[in-house]
Every structure is written in C-alpha cells, then in structure tokens.
Amino acid sequence: MPASATTSRVLHVDLATGASRVIQFEGRPLHLGGSGLAAALYEAYGLPGAPAEDPRQPLIFAIGPLTGYYPLMSKVVCGFRSPYNGQWAESHAGGRLALALRFAGYDALMITGAARTLSCLVVGSRRLEVHDVHYLRGQDVFVTGKYLRRFGKDSSGHRSTVRIGPAGEKGVAFACANVDSFRHFGRLGAGAVMGAKNLKGIVVLGDGGAALPEGKDYPKLFRDIYGAVTGTDMMQKYHDLGTAENLSVLNELKALPWRNLQATTDPAIDGISGERFAEQLLLRQTACAGCPVGCIHIGLLRQQFARDHEFLYKQVSYDYEPIFAQGSMLGLTNASDVLALLDDTEKLGLDCMSAGVALAWATEALERGVITEAETLAPLAFGNVATYMTGLHHLANGANEFWRTLGRGTPSATDAYGGREFSCVLGQEMAGYATGEVFFVAQALGFRHSHLDSGGYSFDQSVPPREPGTFRTPEEITADVNKAVAFLADDEQKRIAINCMVACLFSRKAYSMPRLQEALAAIGCRAEADGMPDALRTVQAARWRLKLQTGYRPEEVTIPKRFTEIVTWKGPIDTAYMEALRLAYVDAIRRMADAPAPAAG
Numbered sequence: 001m002p003a004s005a006t007t008s009r010v011l012h013v014d015l016a017t018g019a020s021r022v023i024q025f026e027g028r029p030l031h032l033g034g035s036g037l038a039a040a041l042y043e044a045y046g047l048p049g050a051p052a053e054d055p056r057q058p059l060i061f062a063i064g065p066l067t068g069y070y071p072l073m074s075k076v077v078c079g080f081r082s083p084y085n086g087q088w089a090e091s092h093a094g095g096r097l098a099l100a101l102r103f104a105g106y107d108a109l110m111i112t113g114a115a116r117t118l119s120c121l122v123v124g125s126r127r128l129e130v131h132d133v134h135y136l137r138g139q140d141v142f143v144t145g146k147y148l149r150r151f152g153k154d155s156s157g158h159r160s161t162v163r164i165g166p167a168g169e170k171g172v173a174f175a176c177a178n179v180d181s182f183r184h185f186g187r188l189g190a191g192a193v194m195g196a197k198n199l200k201g202i203v204v205l206g207d208g209g210a211a212l213p214e215g216k217d218y219p220k221l222f223r224d225i226y227g228a229v230t231g232t233d234m235m236q237k238y239h240d241l242g243t244a245e246n247l248s249v250l251n252e253l254k255a256l257p258w259r260n261l262q263a264t265t266d267p268a269i270d271g272i273s274g275e276r277f278a279e280q281l282l283l284r285q286t287a288c289a290g291c292p293v294g295c296i297h298i299g300l301l302r303q304q305f306a307r308d309h310e311f312l313y314k315q316v317s318y319d320y321e322p323i324f325a326q327g328s329m330l331g332l333t334n335a336s337d338v339l340a341l342l343d344d345t346e347k348l349g350l351d352c353m354s355a356g357v358a359l360a361w362a363t364e365a366l367e368r369g370v371i372t373e374a375e376t377l378a379p380l381a382f383g384n385v386a387t388y389m390t391g392l393h394h395l396a397n398g399a400n401e402f403w404r405t406l407g408r409g410t411p412s413a414t415d416a417y418g419g420r421e422f423s424c425v426l427g428q429e430m431a432g433y434a435t436g437e438v439f440f441v442a443q444a445l446g447f448r449h450s451h452l453d454s455g456g457y458s459f460d461q462s463v464p465p466r467e468p469g470t471f472r473t474p475e476e477i478t479a480d481v482n483k484a485v486a487f488l489a490d491d492e493q494k495r496i497a498i499n500c501m502v503a504c505l506f507s508r509k510a511y512s513m514p515r516l517q518e519a520l521a522a523i524g525c526r527a528e529a530d531g532m533p534d535a536l537r538t539v540q541a542a543r544w545r546l547k548l549q550t551g552y553r554p555e556e557v558t559i560p561k562r563f564t565e566i567v568t569w570k571g572p573i574d575t576a577y578m579e580a581l582r583l584a585y586v587d588a589i590r591r592m593a594d595a596p597a598p599a600a601g
C-alpha cells in the first residue's frame, strides 16, 4: 500500500476493447479518496456532454486512504452518471468490497465501455478476466450471486461480488447493484449503469497484501479507536435494535410517513416496530468486513410453498429505511409481510426505498382514479402485500408502458399521468423522515438527494415546537433560514470527510476531523492530513460543480404539495419558512460550487 505516496492507484478496464491499465492518479492530497477521488476521476475521464446511459461513461468504485487500516473504514463510493436524473451521483455500500479492493492493491476501479455479451469482470492483484455469462440473463440476484461466487474460488483473501438482477438489465432508473449479502449501491441507478455496460457482475479478489505502517503511533491509535467503538455505548444502539428502533420514535413524533404520507403516525406501529422485529424475527446480527459493530439485522422469513405445512426459511436483512419504504409507506402492519416484500425486492435488484415510495404513489393514484387497473395490472391497495408482490415484479420487468415509465422514477410517471401534488419525491423518492422543513429542503436539493447528505432530520428535531397556531415572523424566518443553511453546509463538509476516507457514516462520532487527520498521519499520509481542511472545500466544490455540469438546476427543484399538508409533533408545516429556506439553500449550493480552489503549495 503506497501510504506515503500522493497518487491513487486506479485500475481502468474498458469493456468495449477488453484493454486495461493501471493509472497512477495524481493529486491525492487534494481529493483524498472515496467521494473526492471518484469526482476527480470523473472530471478527468467522464463525458459530461454524453447521456448517462452512454456505456462510455465511467462507473467508478473508490475506497479511501484509511480503508483496511482502522475499524469501520468499510465502505466504497460508487460514482456514476445517474440514469434517474442524468446527473453526477454517488451511492455507498459496505460488505467485503472495500477490503477486497484494498488487498487487490487498488484505490479505485474504473470501468468504461460495454461488453459484447452479458459479462462478469473478475479483478485481483494479478488477475483480470472478463467472462461471458449470457446464461445468467434475466436471473435474479440470488441465483446470479451463487454462480459468480465460483469465479476466483481458488484465490485467497477477501472476495467480494457485486451483481445486478432483472431490474438492472432492464434499465430501471433505481435498479441497485447488490454487494455480497445484504449490502447495496442502492439509490440513483448504479444497477442500470452496469446493465448498460452488459455487466452482470464484478468479482474483486483481495488476493494481495498490504503492509502495516511502522512506528508506535498507528497501533496505539488503532487501539484507542477500537476501544471507543466497542468499549463505550457510542455504537451500541446500532447493534442492539439497530436503526429499526427509529420506527416507534418517529411514529410517536408524528414524523413517520404512512400510506404515501397521508398520515405521519398510526396506532398499528407495534406490528412493524424495531422491538417487534427483534422479539419475533431477529436471527442474528452481522457486519461489513472491518467493522466490529455489526448493525446488519437479519430476520427470519418463513414462507409456505406447498400444501400440508411445507415451509421455506429465508434470511432477510431489515433496517429502518426498508421498513418505512415497504412497510408504513404501503400501509403494511405485519413484520413478516414486510420481510417478504424486501426479499423479493432484493432478488429483483431494485432499490427498496425508491421502489416502495413509487408503489405508494401508484396506489394513491389508483385510489384517486389518476390511473386505472389497465395501467397497474394489479389492484394495488394499502395494506395488501400480495398486490405489492405483483407490483414489484411488474416494476422490475417493465410489464407495460405504465410500469416502464414508473421505472424511470416517480417524476417521470407524474409527468405522464399527473398526480405530482401527492408524489413523495424530494429529488428522488423520499427517505423516511417527515420531520419538517429542513429535512424536506435538504433532501430535495442535497447532493445525493439522500437522508445521508446531512442531518436535516435531526436539525428539525432540535428546534422546539412553537405555540400552537403561530408561525414565524419575517425576521424569525430570516434568522432561522441562516442558521439552517449554515448547519447544512457545515454538516455536509463533515460528512464529506467521512466519505472521502470512506468510513461508515454511523461512525461519525468516532471520527472527528482531528481524529481523521491523526489517523492519516499515523499511516504515513502526512500531506493528506495537513491539507485536509482545504481538500474538503475542494471536494465539496468539485462535487457540486460536477452535478451542475451534468444538468442539475437547483432553482428548478420544488417540493410537492403533499409535504406542505402534513402535521408533525410541531404542528403544520411552516410553508413560508420552507420556501425561504429552499431559495437560500439554492444560493448556498451555487456558492459552494463556485468556491475557489486553494492555492497550490
């Protein structure tokens, strides 16, 4: 591992020609790694003038300089032009991929071009193979995973498998790329980008070595960090009930979206609460490679497949977001029903959040007569799991014009059929936080349109409720908008630090900026440590610039009416405040994109 080098080692594979090369990519002190490295690679090799579906567009998987050296440095940034909105996008995933890339000896894998037949790319420290896997066309994620795991079976070390299901092959704009078991590059269509490249799977063989840093600083710091994440209660909640514990909390706060956000709380929460999953269905917790926490909760799904008490047992992972999107949002109140739906979503290779929220919109559209069963081909109904099973398959396979349109994203469906006012879209299908104005603006305008861009939902929760029936004065709006925008920009930068390394975002408390600088210095990356504050501003500007260059127009992003109609524990939404915040955040994004690069030196 070139810990003290200032270059990143990038493996570039062109599927169109079969050619490959290793690039020593300059400038690591300025882009750091992960999110910054992916953006810098796209700036150097991307085609901002060509559409997202163009197979020549790079698909980039990047790790950070700390990957493999410290606990919870377990994630990979996938950078690509999104088929959902055409813009520069990122999706992050754990599993074994980060460590496999580290031990294969690469800071990033960049794939361009399309293979002639459906293929699987196998890369290791001394291997590069492209296998024809045309026989896997149409196969689901589980069957595909089983076949692809045969590649590189003879190699040692961490082995990781990324693959797509039918949704990715069909180009569904929110098809995900599944990583190993239970992890995903979920949002914004990385799976469809693989599909456009005729790439059914990627196997990364971590078959090389990585020398440990010399000196006393590194082992001492490792022990300190390990002790903090395992010996204190810092990460306990992620292992215990996991993020699913938020279901009851948000339901209590009237901030949990139910039935396409027609309500924000429901007494039936007990059927799908984190406690219910833990007490009745939890089998075990597991972890990404390099993580001592283990927040991945695996539930037991028992399904009857024939008469006379014939049952099949399956293991299905669950979390807060999937339970919201395919539980409360669809009016499902039985935990096993939610697991059954999640299992099918996983198999088909769909992003569970976008798929659930899109189905919720389709259900209300059907209820209101905006569309009919001639379009949906199934009597979608809140609370009816069987209709959603059918809907998921139609969505992944593009069963007719309606499902193909919905598969391009809910905004495409509302453009074609109407019903935008009740679509739960904030840049993309919403995440599960009906917490108020700051979260709605943050997700609608944010870089990834994700609840992970910033803690907008926690900012909402930190602001005390007002007297019932009162709204902010113009002066209060100005003051609160300034506070919220400053928080969003600052919090985004802190998260960029984590995303450049590429740590799990759950470890934010363990990895403050000074701690990350210490960690870099202890493995010999002194230039990256010293230059980190400047580098973060550079990366923040570069990411926004790329998003703008690839078609993002923040001023055109609006928030559908449904979000103005809800009532949370704080009362009704303050629409004047939300609109002022939206305009101010647009200005802030333009300013962040224009930030001058720090002087070289």
Ligand code: SF4
Binding pocket: 072, 074, 094, 095, 238, 286, 287, 288, 291, 292, 293, 294, 295, 296, 504, 505, 506
């Ligand atoms: S806390 Fe969970 S998501 Fe994060 S690295 Fe550990 S197992 Fe993976």
